Amino acid sequence: DTAVSQTPKYLVTQMGNDKSIKCEQNLGHDTMYWYKQDSKKFLKIMFSYNNKELIINETVPNRFSPKSPDKAHLNLHINSLELGDSAVYFCASRDRTYEQYFGPGTRLTVT
Amino acid sequence: GESVGLHLPTLSVQEGDNSIINCAYSNSASDYFIWYKQESGKGPQFIIDIRSNMDKRQGQRVTVLLNKTVKHLSLQIAATQPGDSAVYFCAERKGGGSQGNLIFGKGTKLSVKP
Numbered sequence: 001d002t003a004v005s006q007t008p009k010y011l012v013t014q015m016g017n018d019k020s021i022k023c024e025q026n027l028g029h030d031t032m033y034w035y036k037q038d039s040k041k042f043l044k045i046m047f048s049y050n051n052k053e054l055i056i057n058e059t060v061p062n063r064f065s066p067k068s069p070d071k072a073h074l075n076l077h078i079n080s081l082e083l084g085d086s087a088v089y090f091c092a093s094r095d096r097t098y099e100q101y102f103g104p105g106t107r108l109t110v111t
Numbered sequence: 112g113e114s115v116g117l118h119l120p121t122l123s124v125q126e127g128d129n130s131i132i133n134c135a136y137s138n139s140a141s142d143y144f145i146w147y148k149q150e151s152g153k154g155p156q157f158i159i160d161i162r163s164n165m166d167k168r169q170g171q172r173v174t175v176l177l178n179k180t181v182k183h184l185s186l187q188i189a190a191t192q193p194g195d196s197a198v199y200f201c202a203e204r205k206g207g208g209s210q211g212n213l214i215f216g217k218g219t220k221l222s223v224k225p
Contacts, residue, residue, distance in 0.1 A: 004154075033212075041198055043155070043215040056212060090154050098143050098204050100213060102154030 003027050004103040006091050012109045013081055021076045021106045023091030031055075032074040033100065034066060035090040043090070049074050078108075086110045123222045130188040132219045134201035137182060141203040145213065146175060146186045150197045158186070158199075188221075196223045 004025045013019050025032065034046040048056035052068040063079045074091060091103040124130045136144070142163040147155035161168045161175045161184075168175050174187040184201050198220050202213040 041149075041218045041220075043200065043218075045212060045214075048212055092154075098213065099145065099157050099160060102147075102156070104154050105152075 004091055004093055004101050006089075006103040006106050008106060009104065010107050010109075012111065014111055015081055015083060017081050018077070018079045019081060019108070020078070021089055021091075021108070023074045023076070023103055025072055025091075025093040025101070025103075027093055027095065027101060028072075029093035029095045029101070030071065031094050032068065033092040033094075034074065034076050035092060035102075037088040037090060037105070039087070047074075047076075081108075081110045083110050120217065121220045121222070123224060124191050126191060126193060126223050126225050128191055130186075130191045130195070130221060130223075132186040132188075132199050132201075132221065134184040134186075134216050135182060136184060136201075136203050136216075138203060138205055138214075139179070139182065141205050143204040144175070144177060144184050145202045145204075146173075146184075147200045147202065147215075148195075148197045149200065149218070155200060191221075191223050193223045193225055196221055 007022045031050045033048050035043050036046055037043050045058050046060045047066045049068045065077045068074045086109050088105045088107050090105050092100040094100045145160040146158040148158050149155045159170045159173050159175050161177050166177050172189045176185045198218045200215050200218045202215045204213055
């Protein structure tokens with residue numbers, strides 16, 4: 001009964017490739033997020049979607065393109081991957097409260 | 112830049128002792144604060160939250176204290192157990208039109224010695 005799920009859990013790829021990470025939440029929440037966690041554990045918000053509409057894009061390169069086909073899904077597509085994109089990416093969702101529910105994370109390694 | 116930070120990046124405590132994890136924030140307009148626990152290889156999990164109209168809130172073995180005068184937040188864990196070993200994050204929500212977006216602090220790693 002996973003609330004927020006992400007696939008894949010691990011992703012190893014070469015520079016220049018294009019990859020996608022999928023996120024699904026079964027909580028019925030209206031708002032979903034993507035975060036990037038660097039090697040020092042710092043969590044930084046990337047995108048925020050509310051009812052399939054982009055609310056926030058926090059100075060993220062346009063190589064990153066989120067797509068929300070419906071309220072329960074928020075996928076992250078990354079073009080032309082760079083070494084600096086290596087990180088753990090977390091999807092999260094929230095309802096009308098401010099508590100956010102996080103997925104298990106996707107560890108992206110760019111070689 | 113981020114407005115939430117931590118005094119101690121690492122904390123090591125003996126099993127059974129109480130732990131105190133501190134967090135400083137700089138945005139006086141923030142109206143909601145939350146603590147998350149992140150175990151190795153997992154996503155952050157909610158521990159406890161507090162609104163700015165409160166100065167203390169208790170949960171099961173955890174207490175959050177908010178001092179708005181000095182913009183300080185702390186998480187107290189009673190009778191710390193090995194299962195409490197994790198990275199702890201504080202986060203704030205700015206008031207006004209920021210909706211529900213949270214700004215996370217840098218995290219404190221708690222290690223519990225058996």
